Amino acid sequence: MLATLIPLFDDKMSVCAYSVFARKENHFLNPEMEGGARYDGAGTVHELEVVSSMGMSMLSGGKEVFVPVNQFSVFAEISLQCTVPANKVVLLMDNSITPEPNYVKRVKELKMQGYKLAIRKLPISSFEPYKEILNQCDYILLNHAKIDIEKAKIYFGKVYPKIKLCAVNVDTKEQYDMLISHGGYDLYEGGFFRMPVRESETEVNPLKVNYIELLNVVNAPDFDLTDAADVIGKDPALTISLLEIVNRMALNSEITSIRHATAMLGQKELKRWINTAVTKELCADRPTEITRLVMIRAKFAENLAESFEMSLLGQELFIMGLFSAIDIMLGKTMKEALDMVLVPKDVKLALLDNEGPFAPVLNFIKRYEDADWTEISRLMVLGNMDMTKIYDAYLSALRWYRDLFPVTVTG
Template sequence: MSLLCRKEHQMLATLIPLFDDNMYVCAYSVFARKENHFLNPNYEGGARYDGAGTVHELEVVSSMGVGTLSGGKEVFVPINQFSIFAEISLQCTVPAGKVVLLMDNSIVPTEQYVKRVKELKSQGYKLAIRKLQIADFEPYKEIISQCDYILLNHTKIEISKAKVYFGKVYPNVKLVAVNVDSQEEYEELKKDGGYDLYEGGFFRMPVKESETEVSPLKVNYIELLNVINAQDFDLQEAADVIGKDPALVISLLEMVNRMALNSDITSIRHAAAMLGQKELKRWINTAVTKELCADKPSEITRLAMIRAKFAEGLAGPFEMGMAAQELFIMGLFSAIDIMLDKPMEEALNMVQVSKNIRDALIDNKGDFAPLLNFIRRYEDADWTEVSRLMVIDDINMDEVYEAYLNALKWYRDLFPQK
């Protein structure tokens, strides 16, 4: 049975970036919650033993496929005192070396746990541990010595001392500062030095120049060439292929904007129809010839595309089914300011989008704003607020989770599997 069909999980999950001193995204951590936090405020999220030894967060990793993360980044998956004994290798469909099993202090340094940790290490998994106090470092030495990362609460650690200690005792363990709440905190921690990676609520979109370039997807261009060079090709089919690539969509809408002022574009199909077969074919052949040799998509492309498909998938639960294509464009262009390195209003003036999209992206108002706000809270793993919004709007948790997994799977399936 497909993992995507297992709807009994009642879970929410998202990917949170881990980044370095240059704000380059180096890895992701799966943040999950298996209950509605608003209805169950005392529930503690994280990997959970359900009697079958299932690590539910691996469902997200399998749906996503780490091969689609730009640069083949690692993914941190939380495990606890129960799920550490699960048959992880049977649940994980991605290479073990790309998975970092993130342990917590429920896993104690007894012989049983130390043996299991060493087994997982021998199977090729990377390991990390969190929620340890300074007093735990010595008792946990057999477990820490097997780890690739240790996550530290930077507010409770004197990093200058920690750097010396770990450099001497565990020279191969990378230090990760968690709960970095502001840009100012991040800058201070950078200045002090010592941390290899950071996780912070202020940072959810990559801003490093090399990460924000809007690169094409080669497979889409080849597919598009085949479509438009067929005799009497289907405009809708071409539009659907264009919709898989932000670089193509931006270029298309810029062209339509120059041709048709004051015309609200509500879908990519609409834009393609306005251009017509002859002009669309001429533009595609030019764009494909120019871009076919470009590298794999950047991190910002990946995030924008997943957000776009997630927005489209939420159209039903938010009772905006008729606007699904428009919501896709809204999600895609929600990072266009970063893509083009311009203020949002100026960036949107380069393309032709509807008033609903402009209102949501520029002023956070209008019909689409609540859905965009929901997505942003979801991406932040703000489960309390996400759960509150689901209760208020009578939105089913399964539908939200399925829409997110489908977005990951859709993006994964854009690439030929090696």
């Protein structure tokens, strides 16, 4: 199976929910499954496996997660497959679920069980026939290019006042700006939001300069631990974080200084910790989705090393993923940002020119994040990659992020 998380945003570019996109089979290897895949494992909601595996704490602030169901899986024993709170799960239906009595009854049952409901791929002509199902829905996903939002606001405000409108296929900043200026939508989803961007800064603030200095120290060949310790000592938050990590390691010895702490970690672990901790700080004034995306992308890249026959280059691939949004972190162009930090040559080639040995890994990850399963399937066949290993690599990255930055789930 393949699966990824797609964020849904509000008009302030804050992540409000995620949608799980999954495919069970590689249709290039099993072409006969493409038309009939939906019927295989009809009693299983495969996307719930992803949600249950990673846990709700993986989703920033315990956000809701949209999980697709079809005309068969809607009748599954969903409560037995779902290990997260029902009120955090939005069961996403499509027009394969018709407004017939057996479906209407099942939808009402799921609502009574505490699940939230959403529907997509519903043409305007079906709004009235679907009245009983729409009355149970919390969200409706609309293709903004095929809907008159002014008329939709009036219609839904009058007939279904509790339903939230979600614009899908929003792929450019221009489309987004136009939609929010008109209002009416509660959530937005589209390619534009895979890497949310805000206005650039002309200068990098002093604290970020300190972080960049630290990145350059630890990414230099055979760096000096004392140099890293001296830069860490300039930032109280990093100092506290470092001491907390080392104190867990040194149960029977006293840590006497920051230099002592860095020596305890050693070059390899210190480098890994600094790259992740500093990246989090660089993202601190940006949408939290960027932190989530680059951290998961970094670990996913490292986990893919074996599949791309780069087992010895996992650390470099990790850095590539981590710095893939360095332009947004610093409010610079990618070239300007990479001129400020020290990164391996192949990482720079991939990020700046989409060239070199690491570029295929980065392109694969971006396609995966977009749930472009057709292209991902093709690349797996060409590279003789095992789908289970790819899926495990992604789930492992999700769990790593969950454990790295645990959050408290509310409500």
